[in-house]
Amino acid sequence: MNDQAHAVEIREVAKRFGDFTALHPTNLHIGEGSFVTLLGPSGCGKTTTLRIIAGLLEPSQGDILIKGARVNDTPIHRRNLGLVFQNYALFPHKTVFDNVAFGLKYRHVSRDEMADRVAKALELVQLPHLADRFPRQLSGGQQQRIALARAIVIQPDVLLLDEPLSALDANLREDMRVELKRIQDQLGITTIFVTHDQAEALAMSDRIVVMRDGLIEQIGAPEEVYNRPASEFVARFLGNSNVLPGRVESRDDRAIKVAIDGVGTILTEAVEEEGAAEGDPVRVVVRAEKLQLAAPEAQAEAGTSILPGGVEAVDYQGQAARYFVSVNGHQMQAVNAIDERPFRKGEAVSVRIRARDCVLLPSSKTEG
């Protein structure tokens, strides 16, 4: 069996609360040592999935395997997992040392070794001098690091983090993001990270699992889910995307020409045999950063489409600007680096879309 390669595997796991299905039957493999993020909007079942893996929640069906062994019937305290909570969940009546040493008490570790391992863990999170403090005497960021130290000191098979950074303020969050990734790299520990913040997911993960309403929408590397969204939902959830409904006008083996409803035709690259035949309804996804605005007289080069438009609003962001552009009455978004000066409201522009920046999605009625 190739189960050995997977640190965690869930097979057909589902969770129902009464009539409500929080998680539909789901399969997921998580490779040894990888950093996997469960990403999705509130209520999509991320925490539910994590808690099922942790053993805090019983699945309604399906199997959970850790290191190839089925753990459905293994109680949480014997699963050897490291958990970090959004609110840190440090024991308020214990010192930092006792918090971190907590898990070692149940692992037949000698007193010396315990002190040694706690010291090492505190060093790893860069707070070696706080061992005697109580949690209430620490800042939020410090508490988060101690919670992390407490989870990794037991050398867990898997580290499970449920929105560990969301209670921190923006600057600290970015620091902790780097820090967490450094520690994870250093230890090579398999990590499952839950967040609803796409920037966090993109920055930290080896793989991202995008979830929605208890279903996995897409699994892939950050570039993959970002550049090749498998659905309109993924495209919209990860940054600003323009989703343009249209119909295949013509296709050859290199390019597909799509007539966008009420806008014009644009050229897209035929990546695979997507099965879009002439006349099929499709949607073209173009990220806002890939929509290039240019002076109105710009000419189409090979492999690009040009649409005439007008700037309706400008959101100036310093080195870049976000434009709301009207193309034949349809609004599109473009985020462009500023060259000399930003385009102004009311200015006529040409909107340039490269064929290879377009992602073609089949039209489906189930998606809004």
Next chain:
Amino acid sequence: MAQSAEGDLSAKPWLLMSPALAAVALLLVIPVFFIVVYSFWLRTAVGAVEAGFHLDNWAEVLTDPFYRDILFATIRIAFITTVLCAVLGYIPAYFIANAGRQHRLLLILLLMLPFWISYIIRTMSWINILGASGALNYGLMGLGITSEPIRMLYNEATVILGLVHFLLPFMILNIYVSLEAIDRNLIDAARSLGSTSWQAFREVTLPLSLPGLAAGSLLCFVLGAGTYITPMVLGGPTDAMFANLVFEAVITQLNWPLGSALSLVLLVVLGSVVALYNRFLGLGQIAKSFQ
């Protein structure tokens, strides 16, 4: 301008607190003041009360071993009651705190239910259970286990039983409040780190619920030590508690000065317990259970 604004500000807290302060003064400070004054008066042999500064009541109360013994007995009974309430109350409190949301409200309502029945009636109900012709003896005789009714009432044990019956809800509520406030994630964290549910209880839940246990214990002790109805209804002739002495002096003998001195002794003893508690544990926790 600034001067007057500042003046307004500093006067404001007193202004806002004045109704409460007035109530405390009228209902607490002034009556206690009168009791203190009364305790130095004297009841003469003919039954008249003589105003003045007499130390006779205090001399009697502080030197007569009769009063001292009953004071110690009162403290003992209150202490045993408190321990029993703590042990018996923790389990239902834990159960309620861990029940589902809707069940929890129902259980708390049920816990409050006895308060709607007079405390005296609740206490007297034990006579129908434990008395010579009570339910228990009726059952035992009906089953032929005994031919004569067993004497179960009117001793220290039944006094403690009555007190536990009366005070248990206070203990349960206090423990419940502190258990309820414990973050579930702490227990999950402890479990994930390798502790069994019993170990997690001992390491996390129990220590974090101690403030509630302490607050409940204080309440049970003070209320238990100050009661006179329970020993009157369920105690024998020798089971009087300290508050019974006050009752006896004031109501039966009409000796208000002596009753005042006795009640001040009880006030000082219980006040010291509260002060000690506040010194080491703080009274804040008790306020929480009334929110």
